[in-house]
Amino acid sequence: AQSVTQxxxxxxxxxxxxxxxxxxxxxxxxxxxxxxxxYPNQGLQLLLKYLSxxxxxESINGFEAExxxxxxxxxxxxxxxxxxxxAEYFCAVSYKAAGNKLTFxxxxxxxxxx
Amino acid sequence: GAGVSQSPRYKVAKRGQxxxxxxxxxxxxxxxxxxxxxxxxxxxxxxxxxxxxxxxKSGLPSDRxxxxxxxxSVSTLKIQRTQQExxxxxxxxxxxxxxxxxxYFGPGTRLTVL
Numbered sequence: 001a002q003s004v005t006q007x008x009x010x011x012x013x014x015x016x017x018x019x020x021x022x023x024x025x026x027x028x029x030x031x032x033x034x035x036x037x038x039y040p041n042q043g044l045q046l047l048l049k050y051l052s053x054x055x056x057x058e059s060i061n062g063f064e065a066e067x068x069x070x071x072x073x074x075x076x077x078x079x080x081x082x083x084x085x086x087a088e089y090f091c092a093v094s095y096k097a098a099g100n101k102l103t104f105x106x107x108x109x110x111x112x113x114x
Numbered sequence: 115g116a117g118v119s120q121s122p123r124y125k126v127a128k129r130g131q132x133x134x135x136x137x138x139x140x141x142x143x144x145x146x147x148x149x150x151x152x153x154x155x156x157x158x159x160x161x162x163x164x165x166x167x168x169x170x171k172s173g174l175p176s177d178r179x180x181x182x183x184x185x186x187s188v189s190t191l192k193i194q195r196t197q198q199e200x201x202x203x204x205x206x207x208x209x210x211x212x213x214x215x216x217x218y219f220g221p222g223t224r225l226t227v228l
Contacts, residue, residue, distance in 0.1 A: 004156075032214040043118075044157070044205070044219040051214045090156050099170060100145060100209065102217060104156030 002026050004093055006105035013081055014113050021076040021108045023091030030096040033074040035065055036104075039087045047089070050074065061085075086112045116140070118220035120206050126226045127196045135191045135223045139208030146189050147217060148181055149205040157205055163189060196227045 003026040013019045025031065035047040048059040055067040065076045074091060088109045092102040119138045127133050139146050145164055149157035150173075159173040165186035174181070178197075183189040193200055203224050207217040 006156075036219075043221045044207075046216050046218075049214070049216065092156075094214065096213070099162060100213065100215065100217070101147060101159045101162055101170060101173075102149075102157070103159065104149075106154075106156045 002093065002095060002098075002103045004091055004103050004105035006089075006091055006108050008108050009106065010109045010111070012111045012113060015083055016080045018077065018079050019081050019085075019110060021089050021091075021110070023074045023076065023105055025072050025074070025091075025093045025103075027072070027095070032094045032096070033065075033067055034092040034094075034102065035059075035063070035074075035076050036090045036092060037087045038090065038107075044090065047076075081110070081112050083112050083114060086110060118206055118208055118218050120204075120220040120223050122223060123221060124224050124226075126228065128228055129197060130195050132192065132194045133196055133225065135193075135204050135225070137189045137191070137206030137208075137220060139187065139189070139206070140218055141187075143208035143210055143218075144186075145209045145211065145215070145217075146183060147207045147209075148189070148191050149207065150175075151203040151205055151222070153202070160191070160204075193225075196225075198227050201225055201227045 007022045033050040036044045037047045050067045058064045091105040148160040151157040162170040163183040178194045180192045203222040206220045209215040209217045
């Protein structure tokens with residue numbers, strides 16, 4: 001069965017510091033990769049996704065993630081976080097051979113401190 | 115435009131009761147997904163519809179869970195004879211097509227079984 005592992009359940013970080021959220025998935029077959037964010041009291045929103053092409057993808061609010069096929073990873077990074085980035089972040093994968101259903105990791109809660 | 119809506123937002127049921135959870139997808143979205151999110155965990159896939167056809171129900175945890183989308187738009191997830199382990203947030207998502215399209219999530223229904 002497919003699985004997604006987010007190695008850190010919680011990441012405290014100071015404002016303007018960099019942050020990296022790690023994500024590994026279980027298979028190297030053709031995949032689509034996603035990061036979703038859930039702000040307090042809000043629903044899941046897509047942050048960014050990798051479908052094909054350049055292995056580095058970016059979001060509009062400064063996050064980026066790099067698809068690494070050999071390491072089956074899709075880590076999320078931001079060079080300087082804001083208080084407003086406090087949220088829970090979920091890595092997810094869908095497998096081209098299995099339709100569009102998403103397999104999620106357990107989530108990483110980011111708490112940005114002033 | 116309007117996003118995915120779900121109702122009720124909160125539901126408290128006594129063990130053994132039947133419940134029905136409703137999802138209104140984004141207009142024109144062909145695909146509809148249901149996920150279950152237990153406290154402190156990532157969402158887990160339950161079932162998937164393409165229009166009115168239920169193409170994948172591999173994630174439904176037992177035969178007490180039933181989903182339908184009779185006209186290819188609104189969907190209902192029904193849980194019969196609820197148990198305490200059914201307590202979770204039930205998320206609905208919709209997308210345009212398969213193959214990596216972004217899934218747009220509703221706010222969820224928080225079900226508490228006493």
